[in-house]
Each structure stands twice: as structure tokens, then as C-alpha cells.
Amino acid sequence: MSRNLPVNAGRIAGDIEALAAITEPGHPWTRRAFSPLFLEGRAYLEARMKAAGLETRIDAAGNLIGRRTGRKPWLGTIMLGSHSDTVPDGGRFDGIAGVISALEVARALGDQAIELDHDLEIIDFLAEEVSIFGVSCIGSRGMTGQLPEAWLSRVSGGLDLARGIAQVGGEPDVLMQQKRSDIAGFLELHIEQGPVLEAEREDIGIVTAISGITRIEITVEGRADHAGTTPMDRRADALVAASQLVLDIRNAAAELAKTPGHFAATVGEFRIEPNAANVVPSKVVLLIDGRAEIRADMDAFCRWLDGHVEKLATAYGVAIETPNRVSDNLPTSGDAGLLSTLEIACVRVGARHRRMASGAGHDTAWIAKVAPAAMIFVPCRDGRSHCPDEWAENDDIALGAAVLFEAVREMDES
Amino acid sequence: MSRNLPVNAGRIAGDIEALAAITEPGHPWTRRAFSPLFLEGRAYLEARMKAAGLETRIDAAGNLIGRRTGRKPWLGTIMLGSHSDTVPDGGRFDGIAGVISALEVARALGDQAIELDHDLEIIDFLAEEVSIFGVSCIGSRGMTGQLPEAWLSRVSGGLDLARGIAQVGGEPDVLMQQKRSDIAGFLELHIEQGPVLEAEREDIGIVTAISGITRIEITVEGRADHAGTTPMDRRADALVAASQLVLDIRNAAAELAKTPGHFAATVGEFRIEPNAANVVPSKVVLLIDGRAEIRADMDAFCRWLDGHVEKLATAYGVAIETPNRVSDNLPTSGDAGLLSTLEIACVRVGARHRRMASGAGHDTAWIAKVAPAAMIFVPCRDGRSHCPDEWAENDDIALGAAVLFEAVREMDES
Ligand SMILES: NC(=O)NCCC(=O)O
Numbered sequence: 001m002s003r004n005l006p007v008n009a010g011r012i013a014g015d016i017e018a019l020a021a022i023t024e025p026g027h028p029w030t031r032r033a034f035s036p037l038f039l040e041g042r043a044y045l046e047a048r049m050k051a052a053g054l055e056t057r058i059d060a061a062g063n064l065i066g067r068r069t070g071r072k073p074w075l076g077t078i079m080l081g082s083h084s085d086t087v088p089d090g091g092r093f094d095g096i097a098g099v100i101s102a103l104e105v106a107r108a109l110g111d112q113a114i115e116l117d118h119d120l121e122i123i124d125f126l127a128e129e130v131s132i133f134g135v136s137c138i139g140s141r142g143m144t145g146q147l148p149e150a151w152l153s154r155v156s157g158g159l160d161l162a163r164g165i166a167q168v169g170g171e172p173d174v175l176m177q178q179k180r181s182d183i184a185g186f187l188e189l190h191i192e193q194g195p196v197l198e199a200e201r202e203d204i205g206i207v208t209a210i211s212g213i214t215r216i217e218i219t220v221e222g223r224a225d226h227a228g229t230t231p232m233d234r235r236a237d238a239l240v241a242a243s244q245l246v247l248d249i250r251n252a253a254a255e256l257a258k259t260p261g262h263f264a265a266t267v268g269e270f271r272i273e274p275n276a277a278n279v280v281p282s283k284v285v286l287l288i289d290g291r292a293e294i295r296a297d298m299d300a301f302c303r304w305l306d307g308h309v310e311k312l313a314t315a316y317g318v319a320i321e322t323p324n325r326v327s328d329n330l331p332t333s334g335d336a337g338l339l340s341t342l343e344i345a346c347v348r349v350g351a352r353h354r355r356m357a358s359g360a361g362h363d364t365a366w367i368a369k370v371a372p373a374a375m376i377f378v379p380c381r382d383g384r385s386h387c388p389d390e391w392a393e394n395d396d397i398a399l400g401a402a403v404l405f406e407a408v409r410e411m412d413e414s
Numbered sequence: 415m416s417r418n419l420p421v422n423a424g425r426i427a428g429d430i431e432a433l434a435a436i437t438e439p440g441h442p443w444t445r446r447a448f449s450p451l452f453l454e455g456r457a458y459l460e461a462r463m464k465a466a467g468l469e470t471r472i473d474a475a476g477n478l479i480g481r482r483t484g485r486k487p488w489l490g491t492i493m494l495g496s497h498s499d500t501v502p503d504g505g506r507f508d509g510i511a512g513v514i515s516a517l518e519v520a521r522a523l524g525d526q527a528i529e530l531d532h533d534l535e536i537i538d539f540l541a542e543e544v545s546i547f548g549v550s551c552i553g554s555r556g557m558t559g560q561l562p563e564a565w566l567s568r569v570s571g572g573l574d575l576a577r578g579i580a581q582v583g584g585e586p587d588v589l590m591q592q593k594r595s596d597i598a599g600f601l602e603l604h605i606e607q608g609p610v611l612e613a614e615r616e617d618i619g620i621v622t623a624i625s626g627i628t629r630i631e632i633t634v635e636g637r638a639d640h641a642g643t644t645p646m647d648r649r650a651d652a653l654v655a656a657s658q659l660v661l662d663i664r665n666a667a668a669e670l671a672k673t674p675g676h677f678a679a680t681v682g683e684f685r686i687e688p689n690a691a692n693v694v695p696s697k698v699v700l701l702i703d704g705r706a707e708i709r710a711d712m713d714a715f716c717r718w719l720d721g722h723v724e725k726l727a728t729a730y731g732v733a734i735e736t737p738n739r740v741s742d743n744l745p746t747s748g749d750a751g752l753l754s755t756l757e758i759a760c761v762r763v764g765a766r767h768r769r770m771a772s773g774a775g776h777d778t779a780w781i782a783k784v785a786p787a788a789m790i791f792v793p794c795r796d797g798r799s800h801c802p803d804e805w806a807e808n809d810d811i812a813l814g815a816a817v818l819f820e821a822v823r824e825m826d827e828s
């Protein structure tokens with residue numbers, strides 16, 4: 001790319017490469033939150049923050065923060081950031097592209113000797129991905145007083161979350177006291193993790209909303225019978241009934257996806273019992289992951305589902321309990337003012353952009369509950385993410401970093 | 415029941431109760447082959463055989479045998495038997511009803527001072543159920559020279575099958591030398607493990623054929639994608655495709671089941687990858703258990719399946735390899751002469767009887783390959799088997815034992 005950008009694309013590439021090298025051998029690109037490798041990655045990030053002239057600290061929630069003081073700190077803090085932890089076997093760009101772009105904005109401001117009125121903070125949020133503790137967005141929830149206290153006693157491998165946070169340098173005891181109320185605005189750059197920008201040849205997605213995530217567990221109870229002897233018409237086969245349910249969920253979701261607003265529903269977890277060659281399956285437990293930009297869609301889906309499982313149970317002679325919403329987060333909107341700011345910034349750097357919703361959850365959703373927040377997407381190859389072949393072009397990330405740079409300048413002036 | 419039977423129903427009930435008490439605590443009624451409990455059960459059986467005046471031994475294949483010498487041993491051996499091992503958490507009557515009924519026939523002959531011309535052997539076959547070594551009918555295959563030599567080196571928990579057989583008293587090295595060629599006829603009593611006799615109020619099923627068992631493995635390969643971000647119409651969801659396959663297999667099997675001859679097909683094993691809440695499933699491996707009384711039905715099913723998976727793969731954008739027949743046993747017919755003998759015996763004891771096929775595999779299928787063999791079924795409650803609530807009425811078992819008794823007398827005379 002020959003664009004003349006206010007950020008240094010080579011520096012971004014170098015940092016992303018350096019972080020990619022800090023991975024579990026044989027499992028690219030794994031840097032799980034709370035692991036020694038995660039701390040190694042953070043040590044690199046902290047050194048780079050310091051080299052950029054930022055003052056570093058770990059906050060109570062275990063977030064790594066690099067700070068640059070502004071001329072009028074009473075205006076509040078402009079924050080940029082994302083996360084450096086990864087899912088297992090994935091995450092070369094997921095999160096880290098946002099942390100490094102944020103850092104690059106601070107470096108570019110320094111290079112150009114631009115002083116801001118606002119304080120600026122570059123943040124690596126702790127444990128955005130579902131970690132060993134089974135929950136996500138620890139750092140962004142913790143920073144904003146939204147980490148349920150009960151979570152602190154979740155245990156994994158002998159460690160509880162409170163000690164996990166303390167081990168990375170946080171102070172779980174003072175989370176609520178240190179809850180932030182000074183955030184003037186927050187921006188996050190992230191890879192899209194979907195195929196839309198690439199397919200439509202857009203540079204930047206301006207994220208109007210982050211879909212709510214609803215997880216629904218369904219148990220189908222049939223009857224274990226001898227697979228050899230039980231006539232086909234005398235069975236209560238839990239797998240057959242659950243298979244029909246999977247197809248019906250897919251079709252219902254595909255219909256809702258055709259209406260305005262992002263919608264998706266996926267059966268990602270599916271276990272059968274007793275899972276033995278010659279036994280008619282007696283039980284299936286499945287988990288639906290539902291995403292809705294528009295809450296009414298999720299409500300409609302759940303209403304349909306509750307009624308539908310009753311019909312299926314009758315048709316297949318099995319028992320299906322009322323679907324259980326094991327978790328249910330509402331959709332979040334990007335701040336209207338920041339969306340405009342981001343559009344102005346795109347125009348300034350000459351980036352083709354479109355508004356779009358995020359189907360994935362992000363730290364931005366938690367910050368958006370307490371302060372103006374918004375995010376941008378950059379294209380990712382084939383829409384693939386959370387896998388070793390996740391890929392984003394450095395030029396695309398650099399263009400996104402330039403958008404952040406221009407947006408920060410705009411935010412600082414308004 | 416007030417019938418005047420040539421066997422003692424109370425003695426049968428007592429022995430079945432005594433064996434049921436030899437079970438893993440908390441896991442009724444578990445007595446897994448090769449386990450200490452299995453040997454405990456056999457010690458009880460051997461004692462009861464001796465008390466009945468039988469001469470006991472363990473043969474090369476690890477079968478427990480109680481022998482009663484006839485007047486004209488050159489006529490060969492009439493054998494009766496089944497197995498005393500169980501599946502996990504099941505098998506109060508599966509197998510043991512046949513062993514005890516066989517033993518009761520020997521006792522009843524003794525009580526009535528009946529001498530036979532033939533030698534008579536009462537057999538507890540080793541490991542009829544799929545054991546820790548992953549295969550079934552060890553004893554009946556071994557006794558008849560049909561145990562694949564490679565199986566002897568199958569290992570489970572540090573033990574190989576050869577040592578497993580030796581530990582129960584067998585001599586795996588001389589299996590082929592001791593292959594039996596003296597079997598004049600073999601009969602087995604077994605619970606039906608299906609619902610037909612109970613539903614039709616018949617006492618005895620005369621088993622015309624034992625279905626062939628074909629196991630078919632299918633791998634559906636889709637693409638792992640982010641469940642939140644990947645639009646519904648851009649997925650290659652292996653679970654959705656596999657769900658359609660499960661339904662289609664069920665429907666195809668139900669159609670074949672309506673034609674003459676037992677047919678069933680069941681997907682009993684089904685595993686998805688990565689089985690993570692927010693990832694579109696990339697892979698499903700499933701195992702079909704197919705049963706056919708008539709070989710042409712299985713051939714038709716497999717032909718349909720091979721073509722169908724190709725169509726499904728195209729329709730769902732996934733890859734499905736040609737289904738892999740991991741094992742494939744032909745159906746076996748009951749010996750025509752013995753079937754008539756069993757019918758005569760039913761008439762003698764006044765048992766309502768019908769001819770029927772077995773959907774389950776049995777030791778009889780292996781004996782039938784080298785000698786005249788047949789089996790009878792007695793009703794089992796709700797057709798349930800291989801589960802703790804498996805149940806058969808003692809009067810039904812005793813009536814079956816009486817049929818064996820009469821059949822043995824008939825066989826001895828002809
Ligand atoms: N961005 C992202 O992958 N977040 C993980 C949570 C989810 O959306 O499934």
C-alpha cells in the first residue's frame with residue numbers, strides 16, 4: 001500500500017510478529033490468559049509501552065495500562081485497547097491487532113509531537129476470551145464494576161479467579177473502589193472474524209452494535225434400548241429427535257437472519273448418552289449459541305423454540321424440558337457520537353467503510369455500558385478466526401490504526 | 415404358574431438370585447468378563463455344576479464346562495449354554511438365564527435318573543459381551559476355531575487377550591488344536607431383549623435366524639467457524655449435515671423394517687468436534703449399527719447409504735468419505751432340524767411359541783457355523799435389556815428350560 005498514513009505499518013507488523021512468537025510450541029498461536037506465556041507476552045507489551053514513553057501499571061482488574069498524560073486531565077481519559085490473550089490454537093490477530101494498533105496511535109502521537117488535552121490510555125484487557133475460569137471479558141467487566149462477585153471464587157486447577165487476577169498483578173479486593181468513572185471515550189480495533197468486509201471489499205467496518213449472546217441448554221430424554229432387537233417403530237431415540245431439533249434451529253435462525261439485524265444460532269456443543277455402538281441413544285444435551293443485534297429477534301427465537309420443543313417431544317416420543325437460558329446478554333449499541341467520529345476519521349484516511357453489527361462479543365460491549373464506546377473492524381481472511389489459519393493483512397490493520405489515530409484527534413478536539 | 419414342568423422353577427430362581435448378588439456394588443447387575451467378580455460368579459457356577467454331578471473343566475478358550483457322560487459317547491456331544499458375563503450396568507438375565515436353564519436341564523435329568531446316549535455339556539461361554547478388549551463372543555469363537563489370531567494381542571489396561579484367557583484358566587496357545595468337532599447339537603436359551611413376545615403374549619420364540627451385524631463409520635467434515643460472526647448462509651456445519659444423515663438413516667431403516675425379515679439401523683455413537691459453545695462444528699464421526707436377517711437388505715442399505723452421503727455432502731457443503739464398514743458379519747440360520755425339535759418340545763410342555771429372528775448377536779451364531787445349533791427366546795419385560803431394569807419372569811424362564819429339557823431328550827433319541 002502506498003498510502004501516506006499517520007501511523008507506522010512496519011512497527012505494527014513487527015510487534016504482531018513478536019507476539020506471535022510467544023506461543024505454545026506446536027499450538028500456534030496460543031497464549032492463554034493467566035498462563036506463563038501470557039505474562040511473557042505482557043512483559044513484551046509493557047516494554048514496548050515504556051519505549052513509547054507511556055507510564056505503565058496493572059489496574060485492580062488485572063488490565064495492563066500504558067498512560068500518556070494530557071494537558072487538561074479533568075476532561076477525562078480517552079481509552080484505546082483490546083486483549084492479548086487467545087483461545088486455544090488460535091488468535092494470531094484476534095485481540096492483539098487492537099492492542100498493537102492502540103499502542104501505535106500513542107507512538108504516532110509521540111512521533112508527531114502531538115499533545116492531547118485528554119489523558120490517553122492504551123489497554124490490554126485481561127482474559128477477554130473464555131478462560132480456564134469458564135467466563136469471558138474479565139478485565140473490561142472488572143474495570144467497570146460489572147464482574148459478578150461470585151465469579152471471583154470460580155476455581156480451575158486449584159486456582160480461584162481472585163488469586164488468578166492477583167497473580168497477574170491485579171487487586172481483586174478493591175475492584176469496586178477502583179471502578180472507572182473517568183472514561184471520556186473508548187475505541188477498539190478488532191479483526192472482523194467474519195467474511196463480510198473481505199467479500200464486499202471494504203476497509204473498515206464501523207460497528208453499530210454488538211450482538212447480545214444468549215446460551216440455551218436443551219436436554220432430550222429418550223430411552224436406551226438394544227439397537228439390535230428393538231423394532232424401528234418402538235424406539236424413543238434421543239439422537240433422532242435431537243437431530244431434527246438441530247435442523248429446525250438452523251432453519252429458524254436462517255429465516256431470522258434474512259430480516260434486518262444480525263442473527264445467528266448455532267448448536268456448538270452436543271453430547272449423546274450412552275454413546276455406545278449397540279445402544280439406542282437415551283439422552284442428548286445440546287447447547288445453542290444465539291446472537292442477536294435486535295433483542296426482539298432473540299425473544300422471537302426463544303418463543304418459537306419453547307413451543308417447538310414441545311411439538312418435537314410429542315412427535316418423537318421423547319421428553320424435552322423447557323429450554324434453559326444459561327446466560328443471556330443484551331445487545332449493545334456503539335455510541336452515536338463516536339460512530340460519526342469514526343466515519344469522519346475513515347474519510348480523512350481514505351478508508352472505504354460501512355456500518356455493520358458485530359456477531360461476536362467484545363470488551364467494548366462492557367465499556368459501552370458505562371461510557372461512550374465504539375469499535376471498528378478490519379477484514380480477516382475468509383472470515384476465519386479462533387483457528388491457526390486466522391489471518392489479517394498488515395496494511396489493513398495499519399489503515400485501521402490510522403482511523404483510530406484520526407478519531408482520537410477528533411475526540412480530543414470535541 | 416401351575417404347570418407340571420420337568421424342571422424345578424425354584425432352583426432356577428435361586429441360582430439367578432445368587433448370581434445377581436455377585437455384582438459391582440452400586441452398579442447392578444455388573445459382572446464384567448475377566449474381572450474378579452466374574453471369577454466369583456464362575457466359582458459359584460462351578461460349585462453348582464459339581465453339586466449336579468457334572469465333571470467341570472475350563473477349555474482352551476476359557477469356557478467353563480460341566481460334563482455328563484452318555485452311554486454312547488461316539489454319538490457326539492449335546493451342548494447347552496450361554497454366558498455369565500454382563501455389559502456394564504446391565505445383565506441380570508442376559509446370558510445367565512441361559513446358563514442356569516442349561517444347568518437345570520442337567521439337574522432335571524439327574525433327578526429323573528434319565529441317562530442319555532450322548533454326552534451332555536453345560537457351557538458358560540467366556541466374554542460374550544463386548545469386553546474390555548472391544549470384541550464379543552470370545553469363548554464361542556475360540557471353541558470353534560473362529561477367534562482371529564490377531565485378537566489375542568489386543569491390549570486393555572496392560573493385559574492382552576491371550577493373558578486374559580489364560581488368567582481365567584484357558585490355554586490360548588492350543589486354541590486351534592482343541593477346536594471342537596464333536597458337537598452333535600447346540601441349544602441356547604436367552605431373553606428376547608426385544609418387545610415382541612411380551613406384546614404378542616407368546617411364551618417362546620424359536621429363533622430362525624440371528625441377524626448379521628454390520629458396523630459402518632462415517633466422518634462428516636465441515637469447517638470450524640466463529641458461531642457469532644459467520645452468517646448462517648456461509649457455513650459448512652458438520653453437525654447440521656450429520657443431523658440430516660441421522661434422520662435419513664432412521665427413515666431408510668424404518669422402510670426396510672417394513673419388508674419381510676428383521677432390519678434395524680441405529681446411530682449409537684456420535685461425536686462432534688470441537689464441541690465448543692461458540693464454534694460451528696467442524697467434524698462429526700458417527701457409527702451405524704445395522705442388523706439384517708436377510709443379507710440382501712444390508713446390501714441394499716449400504717448401496718443406498720453410499721449414494722446418499724454423496725448427495726448430502728453436496729447439499730450441505732461438507733465432505734463425507736465413503737462409509738467405512740468397520741465390521742460385517744453375515745446372518746446365521748438356526749438348524750432346520752433343531753427348529754422342528756424345538757417346536758415339538760414346545761408342544762410337549764404346552765408353550766405358546768412363534769418363529770422369529772434375533773436382532774441381537776449370540777454365541778449360537780458362532781456355534782452354528784460348525785455344528786447344528788438353534789436357540790429359543792423367553793419374554794423380557796418391555797423389551798428392555800442391557801440396563802439395570804432388565805427383567806424376565808422366572809416362570810417364563812422355567813418354561814423355556816422345560817422346552818430345552820424336552821428338546822434334549824428328542825435330540826438324544828434321533
Ligand atoms: N471476539 C470474540 O471472539 N469473542 C469471544 C466471545 C464470542 O463472541 O463468542
Ligand SMILES: NC(=O)NCCC(=O)O
Pocket residue numbers: 228278542543544550607773774775776
Ligand atoms: N445378545 C446381545 O446383547 N449381544 C451383544 C451383541 C449385540 O447384539 O449387540
